[in-house]
Amino acid sequence: MGGYKEGKSLRRELGLFEVFCIASGAMISSGLFVLPALAYAKTGVSVILSYLIASLLMIPALFSKTELTTAMPKAGGDYFFIDRSMGPAIGTIGGFASWFSLASKTAFALIGIGAFVQLFNPGLTELNMKLIAVLFCIVFTGINLFGVKHAGKTQVILVVALISIIVLYIVVGLFYIEPSRFQPFTTHGVGSIFATAGFVFVSFMGLTKVCSVAEEICKPKRNIPLGMFLAWGVVSTLYILVAFVTVGLLEHTTLTSSLMPISKGAEVFMGEIGLIILGVAAVLAFITTANAGILSSSRYPMAMSKDHLLPSFFSKISKKGTPVISILFTSVFMICIILFLDLEGLVKTASTLVLLLFIFVNLSLIAMRESKIKNYRPSFHSPFYPWIQIAGIIGYSLLIFEMGLVSLVFVGCFVVAGFGWYWFFARDKIWREYSLLHVVERVTGEKFTGYLLNEELREILIERDNITEKRFEEILKKCEIVDVFKYGRPDRFTWLVANKLAKKLDIDKDELHALLKNRGKDSNIMVHPGIAIFSHIIKGRNKFEIILIRSKKGIIVSENASPIHAFFVVVATPEQKNFYMHSLMWIVQIAEETDFEDEWINAKDVDELREIILSSWRKRKEY
Numbered sequence: 340m341g342g343y344k345e346g347k348s349l350r351r352e353l354g355l356f357e358v359f360c361i362a363s364g365a366m367i368s369s370g371l372f373v374l375p376a377l378a379y380a381k382t383g384v385s386v387i388l389s390y391l392i393a394s395l396l397m398i399p400a401l402f403s404k405t406e407l408t409t410a411m412p413k414a415g416g417d418y419f420f421i422d423r424s425m426g427p428a429i430g431t432i433g434g435f436a437s438w439f440s441l442a443s444k445t446a447f448a449l450i451g452i453g454a455f456v457q458l459f460n461p462g463l464t465e466l467n468m469k470l471i472a473v474l475f476c477i478v479f480t481g482i483n484l485f486g487v488k489h490a491g492k493t494q495v496i497l498v499v500a501l502i503s504i505i506v507l508y509i510v511v512g513l514f515y516i517e518p519s520r521f522q523p524f525t526t527h528g529v530g531s532i533f534a535t536a537g538f539v540f541v542s543f544m545g546l547t548k549v550c551s552v553a554e555e556i557c558k559p560k561r562n563i564p565l566g567m568f569l570a571w572g573v574v575s576t577l578y579i580l581v582a583f584v585t586v587g588l589l590e591h592t593t594l595t596s597s598l599m600p601i602s603k604g605a606e607v608f609m610g611e612i613g614l615i616i617l618g619v620a621a622v623l624a625f626i627t628t629a630n631a632g633i634l635s636s637s638r639y640p641m642a643m644s645k646d647h648l649l650p651s652f653f654s655k656i657s658k659k660g661t662p663v664i665s666i667l668f669t670s671v672f673m674i675c676i677i678l679f680l681d682l683e684g685l686v687k688t689a690s691t692l693v694l695l696l697f698i699f700v701n702l703s704l705i706a707m708r709e710s711k712i713k714n715y716r717p718s719f720h721s722p723f724y725p726w727i728q729i730a731g732i733i734g735y736s737l738l739i740f741e742m743g744l745v746s747l748v749f750v751g752c753f754v755v756a757g758f759g760w761y762w763f764f765a766r767d768k769i770w771r772e773y774s775l776l777h778v779v780e781r782v783t784g785e786k787f788t789g790y791l792l793n794e795e796l797r798e799i800l801i802e803r804d805n806i807t808e809k810r811f812e813e814i815l816k817k818c819e820i821v822d823v824f825k826y827g828r829p830d831r832f833t834w835l836v837a838n839k840l841a842k843k844l845d846i847d848k849d850e851l852h853a854l855l856k857n858r859g860k861d862s863n864i865m866v867h868p869g870i871a872i873f874s875h876i877i878k879g880r881n882k883f884e885i886i887l888i889r890s891k892k893g894i895i896v897s898e899n900a901s902p903i904h905a906f907f908v909v910v911a912t913p914e915q916k917n918f919y920m921h922s923l924m925w926i927v928q929i930a931e932e933t934d935f936e937d938e939w940i941n942a943k944d945v946d947e948l949r950e951i952i953l954s955s956w957r958k959r960k961e962y
Contacts, residue, residue: 358566399731445632516587
């Protein structure tokens, strides 16, 4: 899944700050530098309220996206978890909507570059602006085809610079606003406020890009939710404050007739220098968004092709390691919408599809939750479930209705076209298990599903939580092995374990002993007579230890049980729980190897004991 060759794993190199910068950098472009003027023309001063409403309506989708992405941090983003939640038919529509809306937003950014070239040549016509946008599209297509990758540090520097300039604009601009320009607050009625909120909704689509690169984020359980919430909070605040300052700085006629309202606003208090500084900042933001947009949007056709929802040639990889057909197809599509759709129509189209996509996202979360699939284990759980998802679905539907008949017709045609493509092209090629089938199974009591989706989610969890067999083998090579030469009673054994673990885990010995003693009965697993596992979850973070104990004469843990000759002690902190559970499973498999107990009892020393464990582990991996 994603824009990489099959058989290759994506490298997790993006940290929290990079996640924040990807999401916020994608939002700080056309939505901030161009859209306020178009939105102001629709609703007047109340455009400030429209941005606030759009930001608040983002919360249900933000919660749902965050939960689904932490559960399934896979390349393909929205498409992947819509497909696995609601099936390939809805997945096809969702995939097309993700691709179409992101490609449209990227085209919008490309047009923004053309608009700001007017700073240096005011005589440019609309056609000239579109041709400049096409030229940049071709340039960025070439860059992506040759596989040039921008370092995360470059994105961080650019976003920090952009945010700094915008904050400066807000702080200084507040001293120059004219209060009279905020009257009247509403000039086109209350309905226009909500319609405009839907119109500017595309501004928040940058969060989607984080979903599409989720497979490349290190510590996804922490960095995905934190990065997305930080980006949403910071950029939403900037949008609202920029709209407020810009409305207070510019006259009505200037604001409605300009495609570079912030630059014009900076000109009020900084003169031509302010105009140029904000213009350059805008062009840099557009370049970043456009280049990253071509890369991100081209992943959707490739991901859908690998799932057999599009022809196989879309997943073709060039020698440079890039999805050449998918990039070219996406770029040609962008050029078409740049040339044949007007700017307002482009924004309306992208916003409508984002709203449709977010409806699917919220439905996907409900389907996943209600399926009760064992291996659906997000690290972030949406609060107020399912009410906030239901509110989001209703809110997004109302915004689509408020945007007018044309938007409704467009959504209807898009859904019919997407479903038609699935029905005639992909329906007979694939059968995929998805969570909605599990929901139907629970309601009807009839069996529709097997283990396929649960197994796929388990593999995703292993990758997400770094639950690797290699890590487990390295622990076996280094873990402490204790040879006990006397008969041991339960309390003496507990003190032995506490003494060994206290130093490794940096925990008080007496406290650990009391904890192990109190929970000992609940934590013991008898694999079979003579072999047992002692396991426990302790407080703290980033701690995981295994101790192996051999007693030729036996350790007595119960009056009713045979003495234990092989004892595996596993202790971990809560965030290591998935690796902890897999480790227990792997230890059971080792212990069940033929002749393991006899070899373990008869081993000469600790080195031979370790070799027996590793040998049994490697035999298990061969099966």
